[in-house]
Amino acid sequence: MTSIVAVRTALASCSSEHVTLFTTLIDNGSLIPYKSRDNARRKFGLDTEYAALGKKQAPAALRKQHLAKELQDICLRDLPEAREYFGQQLTYFVSSGGTIDLERMGEEGAGTQTIASLTDTTLGGTDTIVTFPSRTLEKLVMKDYEAPTNCLRASGTTCTVLPTNAYIPLHHSNEGMTTRTLLSGSIVWIIWPSTPKNLRILQNAYEDFAQHFNDSRLDVTNTLEGGMIFVQTEGDGLRISPFTIMMCLSTKTSVLATYSDITAENYLSMLHKLPLLNAWFRTEFDGARKQSEFNAMVLLHLDLMLHGDPKNEERDRIKLSHVRGGLLDKLTKSWEVVKNDVAAILGAADHKTMIGIWVDYLIAAKGRECRLCGDSIMNKQKLMMDHFIERHWFKGKKDTEGVHTRQGLAQGLNEASTEATAQVQAAEEVDGGDAMELDG
Numbered sequence: 001m002t003s004i005v006a007v008r009t010a011l012a013s014c015s016s017e018h019v020t021l022f023t024t025l026i027d028n029g030s031l032i033p034y035k036s037r038d039n040a041r042r043k044f045g046l047d048t049e050y051a052a053l054g055k056k057q058a059p060a061a062l063r064k065q066h067l068a069k070e071l072q073d074i075c076l077r078d079l080p081e082a083r084e085y086f087g088q089q090l091t092y093f094v095s096s097g098g099t100i101d102l103e104r105m106g107e108e109g110a111g112t113q114t115i116a117s118l119t120d121t122t123l124g125g126t127d128t129i130v131t132f133p134s135r136t137l138e139k140l141v142m143k144d145y146e147a148p149t150n151c152l153r154a155s156g157t158t159c160t161v162l163p164t165n166a167y168i169p170l171h172h173s174n175e176g177m178t179t180r181t182l183l184s185g186s187i188v189w190i191i192w193p194s195t196p197k198n199l200r201i202l203q204n205a206y207e208d209f210a211q212h213f214n215d216s217r218l219d220v221t222n223t224l225e226g227g228m229i230f231v232q233t234e235g236d237g238l239r240i241s242p243f244t245i246m247m248c249l250s251t252k253t254s255v256l257a258t259y260s261d262i263t264a265e266n267y268l269s270m271l272h273k274l275p276l277l278n279a280w281f282r283t284e285f286d287g288a289r290k291q292s293e294f295n296a297m298v299l300l301h302l303d304l305m306l307h308g309d310p311k312n313e314e315r316d317r318i319k320l321s322h323v324r325g326g327l328l329d330k331l332t333k334s335w336e337v338v339k340n341d342v343a344a345i346l347g348a349a350d351h352k353t354m355i356g357i358w359v360d361y362l363i364a365a366k367g368r369e370c371r372l373c374g375d376s377i378m379n380k381q382k383l384m385m386d387h388f389i390e391r392h393w394f395k396g397k398k399d400t401e402g403v404h405t406r407q408g409l410a411q412g413l414n415e416a417s418t419e420a421t422a423q424v425q426a427a428e429e430v431d432g433g434d435a436m437e438l439d440g
Protein backbone atom coordinates (compact mmCIF):
# COMPACT_ATOMS: atom_id res chain seq x y z
CA MET A 1 0.00 0.00 0.00
CA THR A 2 1.86 2.93 -1.29
CA SER A 3 -0.38 6.00 -1.19
CA ILE A 4 -0.50 8.56 1.61
CA VAL A 5 -4.22 7.74 2.04
CA ALA A 6 -3.41 4.07 2.67
CA VAL A 7 -0.71 5.03 5.16
CA ARG A 8 -3.09 7.36 7.02
CA THR A 9 -5.72 4.60 7.18
CA ALA A 10 -3.20 2.15 8.65
CA LEU A 11 -1.99 4.70 11.20
CA ALA A 12 -5.57 5.58 12.16
CA SER A 13 -6.14 1.95 13.22
CA CYS A 14 -3.14 2.07 15.51
CA SER A 15 -3.22 3.15 19.16
CA SER A 16 0.53 3.61 19.64
CA GLU A 17 1.74 6.88 21.13
CA HIS A 18 4.28 6.98 18.29
CA VAL A 19 1.61 7.48 15.60
CA THR A 20 2.00 11.25 16.08
CA LEU A 21 5.64 11.11 15.00
CA PHE A 22 4.57 9.53 11.71
CA THR A 23 1.55 11.76 11.05
CA THR A 24 3.51 14.93 11.89
CA LEU A 25 6.11 14.07 9.27
CA ILE A 26 3.33 13.48 6.72
CA ASP A 27 1.53 16.67 7.70
CA ASN A 28 4.56 18.91 7.33
CA GLY A 29 5.09 17.59 3.82
CA SER A 30 8.56 16.15 4.30
CA LEU A 31 7.71 12.63 3.10
CA ILE A 32 7.36 11.19 -0.40
CA PRO A 33 4.83 8.45 -1.14
CA TYR A 34 6.45 5.24 -2.41
CA LYS A 35 4.84 5.81 -5.83
CA SER A 36 6.98 8.92 -6.41
CA ARG A 37 10.27 7.24 -5.55
CA ASP A 38 11.79 7.67 -9.02
CA ASN A 39 11.43 11.44 -8.80
CA ALA A 40 12.97 11.38 -5.36
CA ARG A 41 15.86 9.28 -6.56
CA ARG A 42 16.65 11.78 -9.31
CA LYS A 43 16.25 14.73 -6.97
CA PHE A 44 18.81 13.34 -4.52
CA GLY A 45 21.18 12.14 -7.25
CA LEU A 46 21.04 8.48 -6.22
CA ASP A 47 22.11 5.90 -8.77
CA THR A 48 20.08 3.06 -7.26
CA GLU A 49 16.70 2.72 -5.66
CA TYR A 50 16.95 2.93 -1.90
CA ALA A 51 13.94 0.72 -1.35
CA ALA A 52 11.83 -1.57 -3.51
CA LEU A 53 8.56 -3.01 -2.24
CA GLY A 54 6.27 -5.75 -3.53
CA LYS A 55 5.59 -9.46 -3.96
CA LYS A 56 8.32 -9.69 -6.59
CA GLN A 57 10.95 -8.59 -4.06
CA ALA A 58 10.15 -11.52 -1.76
CA PRO A 59 11.80 -14.97 -2.07
CA ALA A 60 9.27 -17.19 -3.93
CA ALA A 61 8.73 -19.59 -1.02
CA LEU A 62 7.80 -16.75 1.32
CA ARG A 63 5.24 -15.03 -0.95
CA LYS A 64 2.41 -17.41 -0.19
CA GLN A 65 -0.05 -16.89 2.64
CA HIS A 66 1.17 -17.98 6.04
CA LEU A 67 -1.25 -19.05 8.72
CA ALA A 68 -0.64 -17.59 12.16
CA LYS A 69 -0.45 -21.10 13.59
CA GLU A 70 2.20 -22.10 11.08
CA LEU A 71 4.34 -19.06 11.93
CA GLN A 72 3.91 -19.67 15.61
CA ASP A 73 5.07 -23.27 15.19
CA ILE A 74 8.19 -22.03 13.38
CA CYS A 75 8.94 -19.69 16.30
CA LEU A 76 8.36 -22.34 18.93
CA ARG A 77 10.64 -24.77 17.11
CA ASP A 78 13.43 -22.45 15.92
CA LEU A 79 13.79 -20.01 18.81
CA PRO A 80 14.85 -22.53 21.48
CA GLU A 81 17.10 -24.20 18.94
CA ALA A 82 18.79 -20.89 18.06
CA ARG A 83 19.12 -20.09 21.75
CA GLU A 84 20.82 -23.38 22.37
CA TYR A 85 23.12 -23.09 19.37
CA PHE A 86 24.13 -19.43 19.60
CA GLY A 87 23.75 -18.80 23.32
CA GLN A 88 22.89 -15.20 24.18
CA GLN A 89 24.05 -13.95 20.78
CA LEU A 90 21.77 -13.27 17.82
CA THR A 91 18.61 -13.87 19.81
CA TYR A 92 17.11 -10.66 21.12
CA PHE A 93 14.12 -9.66 23.22
CA VAL A 94 13.65 -5.91 22.96
CA SER A 95 10.95 -3.98 24.71
CA SER A 96 9.62 -1.35 22.31
CA GLY A 97 7.56 0.62 24.76
CA GLY A 98 9.48 0.82 28.00
CA THR A 99 10.29 -1.84 30.53
CA ILE A 100 6.82 -2.96 31.59
CA ASP A 101 7.01 -6.42 30.06
CA LEU A 102 10.54 -7.08 31.16
CA GLU A 103 9.86 -6.18 34.79
CA ARG A 104 6.69 -8.22 34.90
CA MET A 105 7.67 -11.36 33.03
CA GLY A 106 11.40 -11.27 32.38
CA GLU A 107 12.65 -11.00 28.83
CA GLU A 108 12.01 -14.59 27.76
CA GLY A 109 8.55 -14.59 29.31
CA ALA A 110 7.70 -11.38 27.47
CA GLY A 111 9.02 -12.82 24.21
CA THR A 112 7.02 -15.99 24.69
CA GLN A 113 3.88 -13.93 25.17
CA THR A 114 4.57 -12.03 21.94
CA ILE A 115 4.79 -15.34 20.09
CA ALA A 116 1.67 -16.66 21.82
CA SER A 117 -0.23 -13.53 20.78
CA LEU A 118 0.15 -14.59 17.15
CA THR A 119 -2.76 -16.97 17.61
CA ASP A 120 -4.33 -15.85 20.88
CA THR A 121 -5.63 -12.29 20.57
CA THR A 122 -7.14 -12.38 24.06
CA LEU A 123 -3.71 -12.41 25.70
CA GLY A 124 -3.47 -8.69 26.15
CA GLY A 125 -0.75 -6.36 25.05
CA THR A 126 2.93 -7.09 25.10
CA ASP A 127 5.54 -4.66 23.82
CA THR A 128 8.47 -7.04 23.37
CA ILE A 129 9.99 -7.61 19.92
CA VAL A 130 11.61 -11.02 19.40
CA THR A 131 14.44 -11.65 16.91
CA PHE A 132 16.26 -14.94 16.30
CA PRO A 133 17.99 -16.88 13.49
CA SER A 134 15.38 -19.19 11.96
CA ARG A 135 16.44 -22.44 10.38
CA THR A 136 13.03 -23.01 8.80
CA LEU A 137 12.86 -19.60 7.16
CA GLU A 138 16.48 -19.93 6.02
CA LYS A 139 15.58 -23.16 4.22
CA LEU A 140 12.66 -21.47 2.46
CA VAL A 141 14.80 -18.49 1.42
CA MET A 142 17.57 -20.78 0.14
CA LYS A 143 15.17 -22.61 -2.21
CA ASP A 144 15.64 -20.02 -4.90
CA TYR A 145 18.50 -17.94 -3.55
CA GLU A 146 21.12 -16.84 -6.02
CA ALA A 147 24.18 -15.19 -4.57
CA PRO A 148 25.02 -11.85 -6.25
CA THR A 149 28.28 -11.49 -8.19
CA ASN A 150 31.30 -10.88 -5.92
CA CYS A 151 29.36 -12.00 -2.85
CA LEU A 152 31.58 -11.90 0.23
CA ARG A 153 29.06 -13.28 2.65
CA ALA A 154 25.37 -13.66 3.28
CA SER A 155 23.77 -13.46 6.66
CA GLY A 156 21.45 -16.23 7.69
CA THR A 157 17.73 -15.52 7.77
CA THR A 158 16.35 -14.07 10.97
CA CYS A 159 12.75 -14.07 12.12
CA THR A 160 11.39 -10.98 13.88
CA VAL A 161 8.04 -10.99 15.66
CA LEU A 162 6.61 -7.56 16.42
CA PRO A 163 3.55 -7.21 18.63
CA THR A 164 0.86 -4.70 17.62
CA ASN A 165 2.00 -1.07 18.09
CA ALA A 166 5.69 -1.97 18.25
CA TYR A 167 7.88 0.96 17.31
CA ILE A 168 11.45 0.57 16.09
CA PRO A 169 13.21 3.94 16.29
CA LEU A 170 15.66 5.38 13.80
CA HIS A 171 18.44 2.99 12.76
CA HIS A 172 20.43 2.11 9.63
CA SER A 173 20.56 -1.12 7.65
CA ASN A 174 23.87 -2.93 7.26
CA GLU A 175 26.47 -2.55 4.51
CA GLY A 176 24.81 -5.09 2.21
CA MET A 177 21.50 -5.45 0.34
CA THR A 178 18.80 -6.47 2.78
CA THR A 179 15.50 -8.18 2.04
CA ARG A 180 12.71 -8.12 4.61
CA THR A 181 9.61 -10.12 3.79
CA LEU A 182 6.45 -9.62 5.81
CA LEU A 183 4.94 -13.05 6.45
CA SER A 184 2.06 -11.75 8.51
CA GLY A 185 0.72 -8.43 9.78
CA SER A 186 1.15 -4.84 8.65
CA ILE A 187 4.03 -2.40 9.13
CA VAL A 188 4.28 1.31 8.36
CA TRP A 189 7.82 2.23 7.31
CA ILE A 190 9.62 5.49 6.78
CA ILE A 191 12.85 5.04 4.87
CA TRP A 192 15.51 7.65 4.07
CA PRO A 193 18.27 7.29 1.47
CA SER A 194 21.91 7.16 2.59
CA THR A 195 22.79 10.61 1.21
CA PRO A 196 25.93 12.25 2.70
CA LYS A 197 23.71 14.77 4.51
CA ASN A 198 21.50 12.07 6.05
CA LEU A 199 24.47 9.95 7.15
CA ARG A 200 26.08 12.97 8.78
CA ILE A 201 22.88 13.74 10.70
CA LEU A 202 22.57 10.11 11.80
CA GLN A 203 26.19 9.94 12.89
CA ASN A 204 25.77 13.08 15.00
CA ALA A 205 22.60 11.63 16.52
CA TYR A 206 24.40 8.39 17.40
CA GLU A 207 27.29 10.31 18.97
CA ASP A 208 24.84 12.41 20.94
CA PHE A 209 22.87 9.36 22.05
CA ALA A 210 26.03 7.51 23.12
CA GLN A 211 26.85 10.41 25.46
CA HIS A 212 23.45 10.81 27.06
CA PHE A 213 21.58 7.52 26.39
CA ASN A 214 18.43 9.51 25.89
CA ASP A 215 16.03 8.43 23.12
CA SER A 216 15.13 12.03 22.30
CA ARG A 217 18.69 12.44 20.94
CA LEU A 218 17.71 10.14 18.07
CA ASP A 219 14.74 12.32 17.20
CA VAL A 220 16.28 13.92 14.11
CA THR A 221 13.71 12.67 11.62
CA ASN A 222 12.49 16.15 10.69
CA THR A 223 15.97 17.10 9.46
CA LEU A 224 16.54 14.10 7.17
CA GLU A 225 15.99 14.40 3.41
CA GLY A 226 14.16 12.14 0.94
CA GLY A 227 12.00 10.24 3.44
CA MET A 228 9.55 7.80 1.87
CA ILE A 229 6.52 6.34 3.64
CA PHE A 230 4.50 3.22 2.85
CA VAL A 231 2.71 0.26 4.39
CA GLN A 232 4.23 -3.20 4.00
CA THR A 233 1.46 -5.79 3.84
CA GLU A 234 1.49 -9.60 3.95
CA GLY A 235 3.66 -11.19 1.28
CA ASP A 236 5.48 -7.97 0.43
CA GLY A 237 9.24 -8.14 0.15
CA LEU A 238 11.18 -4.97 0.95
CA ARG A 239 14.64 -4.65 -0.63
CA ILE A 240 16.79 -2.04 1.07
CA SER A 241 20.13 -0.74 -0.18
CA PRO A 242 23.18 -0.42 2.14
CA PHE A 243 23.02 2.10 4.99
CA THR A 244 19.39 2.98 4.37
CA ILE A 245 18.00 4.87 7.36
CA MET A 246 14.63 3.76 8.65
CA MET A 247 12.06 3.48 11.38
CA CYS A 248 8.80 1.55 11.57
CA LEU A 249 5.59 0.91 13.46
CA SER A 250 3.62 -2.34 13.36
CA THR A 251 -0.12 -1.80 13.18
CA LYS A 252 -0.82 -5.53 13.70
CA THR A 253 1.16 -8.41 15.20
CA SER A 254 3.75 -8.91 12.48
CA VAL A 255 6.34 -11.48 11.43
CA LEU A 256 9.33 -10.52 9.28
CA ALA A 257 11.91 -12.74 7.58
CA THR A 258 15.16 -10.83 6.98
CA TYR A 259 18.42 -11.69 5.24
CA SER A 260 21.15 -9.71 3.56
CA ASP A 261 24.16 -10.28 1.35
CA ILE A 262 27.36 -8.27 1.16
CA THR A 263 29.41 -7.97 -2.03
CA ALA A 264 32.94 -6.69 -2.67
CA GLU A 265 31.35 -3.47 -4.01
CA ASN A 266 29.41 -3.11 -0.75
CA TYR A 267 32.65 -3.62 1.19
CA LEU A 268 34.42 -0.84 -0.71
CA SER A 269 31.63 1.67 -0.17
CA MET A 270 31.36 0.59 3.48
CA LEU A 271 34.97 1.74 3.99
CA HIS A 272 33.71 5.28 3.41
CA LYS A 273 31.06 4.94 6.13
CA LEU A 274 33.30 3.81 9.00
CA PRO A 275 32.90 6.97 11.13
CA LEU A 276 29.13 6.31 11.18
CA LEU A 277 29.69 2.70 12.27
CA ASN A 278 32.21 3.79 14.88
CA ALA A 279 29.55 6.07 16.38
CA TRP A 280 26.86 3.40 16.12
CA PHE A 281 28.85 0.71 17.97
CA ARG A 282 28.97 3.05 20.94
CA THR A 283 25.16 3.21 21.04
CA GLU A 284 24.72 -0.56 21.08
CA PHE A 285 24.16 -2.60 24.20
CA ASP A 286 26.83 -5.18 23.24
CA GLY A 287 28.68 -2.77 20.96
CA ALA A 288 32.19 -3.91 21.92
CA ARG A 289 31.49 -7.50 20.85
CA LYS A 290 29.77 -6.37 17.65
CA GLN A 291 32.68 -4.09 16.83
CA SER A 292 35.24 -6.81 17.44
CA GLU A 293 33.35 -9.17 15.11
CA PHE A 294 33.02 -6.42 12.54
CA ASN A 295 36.77 -5.70 12.68
CA ALA A 296 37.55 -9.38 12.17
CA MET A 297 35.30 -9.28 9.11
CA VAL A 298 36.98 -6.13 7.74
CA LEU A 299 40.39 -7.80 8.04
CA LEU A 300 39.35 -11.20 6.73
CA HIS A 301 37.54 -9.89 3.67
CA LEU A 302 40.40 -7.55 2.76
CA ASP A 303 42.81 -10.48 3.15
CA LEU A 304 40.65 -12.66 0.89
CA MET A 305 40.14 -9.92 -1.69
CA LEU A 306 43.89 -9.21 -1.92
CA HIS A 307 45.29 -12.72 -1.43
CA GLY A 308 42.50 -15.23 -1.86
CA ASP A 309 42.80 -18.50 -0.02
CA PRO A 310 44.43 -21.15 -2.21
CA LYS A 311 43.43 -23.82 0.31
CA ASN A 312 39.81 -23.05 -0.33
CA GLU A 313 38.70 -22.82 -3.94
CA GLU A 314 35.48 -21.04 -3.00
CA ARG A 315 37.32 -18.38 -1.04
CA ASP A 316 39.86 -17.88 -3.79
CA ARG A 317 36.91 -16.79 -5.91
CA ILE A 318 36.76 -13.57 -3.87
CA LYS A 319 40.32 -12.58 -4.83
CA LEU A 320 40.16 -9.42 -6.93
CA SER A 321 41.98 -9.51 -10.25
CA HIS A 322 44.06 -6.68 -11.58
CA VAL A 323 41.88 -5.05 -14.22
CA ARG A 324 42.14 -1.37 -15.08
CA GLY A 325 39.21 0.44 -13.49
CA GLY A 326 38.21 -2.76 -11.65
CA LEU A 327 37.47 -3.24 -7.98
CA LEU A 328 41.11 -3.70 -7.03
CA ASP A 329 41.91 -0.37 -8.70
CA LYS A 330 39.08 1.27 -6.78
CA LEU A 331 40.32 -0.22 -3.53
CA THR A 332 43.93 0.94 -3.96
CA LYS A 333 42.82 4.38 -5.16
CA SER A 334 40.50 4.95 -2.21
CA TRP A 335 42.92 3.66 0.42
CA GLU A 336 44.46 7.07 1.13
CA VAL A 337 40.99 8.48 1.75
CA VAL A 338 39.84 5.76 4.13
CA LYS A 339 43.04 4.66 5.90
CA ASN A 340 42.60 6.91 8.93
CA ASP A 341 39.01 5.76 9.43
CA VAL A 342 40.11 2.13 9.08
CA ALA A 343 42.84 2.67 11.68
CA ALA A 344 40.34 4.37 13.99
CA ILE A 345 37.75 1.62 13.87
CA LEU A 346 40.26 -1.23 14.18
CA GLY A 347 41.86 0.24 17.25
CA ALA A 348 45.59 -0.10 17.83
CA ALA A 349 45.21 -3.79 18.61
CA ASP A 350 44.49 -4.84 15.02
CA HIS A 351 46.86 -2.48 13.23
CA LYS A 352 49.64 -5.01 12.89
CA THR A 353 47.33 -7.44 11.09
CA MET A 354 46.11 -4.76 8.69
CA ILE A 355 49.67 -3.66 7.91
CA GLY A 356 50.67 -7.28 7.29
CA ILE A 357 47.84 -7.83 4.81
CA TRP A 358 48.83 -4.76 2.77
CA VAL A 359 52.59 -5.30 2.89
CA ASP A 360 52.21 -8.89 1.68
CA TYR A 361 50.04 -7.65 -1.15
CA LEU A 362 52.51 -4.94 -2.18
CA ILE A 363 55.37 -7.46 -2.15
CA ALA A 364 53.38 -10.11 -4.04
CA ALA A 365 52.55 -7.51 -6.71
CA LYS A 366 56.22 -8.04 -7.71
CA GLY A 367 57.00 -4.73 -9.29
CA ARG A 368 59.54 -2.05 -8.57
CA GLU A 369 56.67 0.33 -8.03
CA CYS A 370 54.39 0.51 -5.04
CA ARG A 371 50.87 -0.44 -6.15
CA LEU A 372 49.41 2.23 -3.93
CA CYS A 373 51.43 5.29 -4.94
CA GLY A 374 53.59 4.28 -7.91
CA ASP A 375 56.88 5.23 -6.23
CA SER A 376 59.92 3.07 -6.96
CA ILE A 377 60.76 0.84 -4.07
CA MET A 378 62.92 -2.23 -3.50
CA ASN A 379 60.75 -5.27 -3.20
CA LYS A 380 61.96 -6.29 0.26
CA GLN A 381 59.81 -7.03 3.30
CA LYS A 382 61.54 -4.51 5.56
CA LEU A 383 61.62 -1.70 3.00
CA MET A 384 58.04 -2.25 1.94
CA MET A 385 56.89 -2.33 5.54
CA ASP A 386 58.68 0.96 6.28
CA HIS A 387 57.26 2.51 3.12
CA PHE A 388 53.70 1.40 3.90
CA ILE A 389 53.80 2.66 7.47
CA GLU A 390 55.43 5.92 6.40
CA ARG A 391 53.25 6.67 3.38
CA HIS A 392 50.06 4.62 3.54
CA TRP A 393 49.12 4.26 7.17
CA PHE A 394 47.82 6.70 9.72
CA LYS A 395 50.21 8.69 11.91
CA GLY A 396 49.69 7.90 15.53
CA LYS A 397 50.28 5.54 18.39
CA LYS A 398 51.81 2.23 17.38
CA ASP A 399 50.78 -0.96 19.08
CA THR A 400 51.87 -4.40 18.04
CA GLU A 401 49.61 -6.52 20.20
CA GLY A 402 47.09 -8.34 18.01
CA VAL A 403 43.50 -9.16 18.83
CA HIS A 404 42.77 -10.71 15.43
CA THR A 405 45.69 -12.55 13.85
CA ARG A 406 45.48 -13.50 10.20
CA GLN A 407 45.74 -17.17 11.05
CA GLY A 408 42.91 -16.69 13.50
CA LEU A 409 40.68 -14.80 11.09
CA ALA A 410 39.16 -17.76 9.30
CA GLN A 411 38.33 -19.26 12.66
CA GLY A 412 37.10 -15.86 13.81
CA LEU A 413 34.81 -15.66 10.82
CA ASN A 414 33.25 -18.97 11.70
CA GLU A 415 32.42 -17.59 15.11
CA ALA A 416 31.45 -14.12 13.95
CA SER A 417 29.21 -15.06 11.08
CA THR A 418 27.90 -18.31 12.39
CA GLU A 419 24.57 -16.93 11.24
CA ALA A 420 25.48 -17.94 7.72
CA THR A 421 27.51 -21.08 8.19
CA ALA A 422 25.43 -22.64 10.93
CA GLN A 423 22.20 -22.00 9.12
CA VAL A 424 23.53 -23.51 5.94
CA GLN A 425 24.90 -26.51 7.75
CA ALA A 426 21.57 -26.97 9.44
CA ALA A 427 19.77 -26.70 6.10
CA GLU A 428 22.16 -29.21 4.56
CA GLU A 429 21.61 -31.67 7.35
CA VAL A 430 17.90 -31.48 6.82
CA ASP A 431 18.08 -31.54 3.05
CA GLY A 432 20.79 -34.18 2.91
CA GLY A 433 22.95 -32.10 0.60
CA ASP A 434 22.04 -29.39 -1.84
CA ALA A 435 24.90 -27.32 -0.50
CA MET A 436 24.75 -23.60 -1.02
CA GLU A 437 27.96 -21.73 -0.33
CA LEU A 438 27.11 -18.57 1.47
CA ASP A 439 30.06 -16.95 3.01
CA GLY A 440 32.39 -17.11 0.07
Ligand SMILES: [Zn+2]
Pocket residue numbers: 370371372373374375387391392
Ligand atom coordinates in the same frame (compact mmCIF):
# COMPACT_ATOMS: atom_id res chain seq x y z
ZN1 LIG B 1 53.44 3.59 -1.91
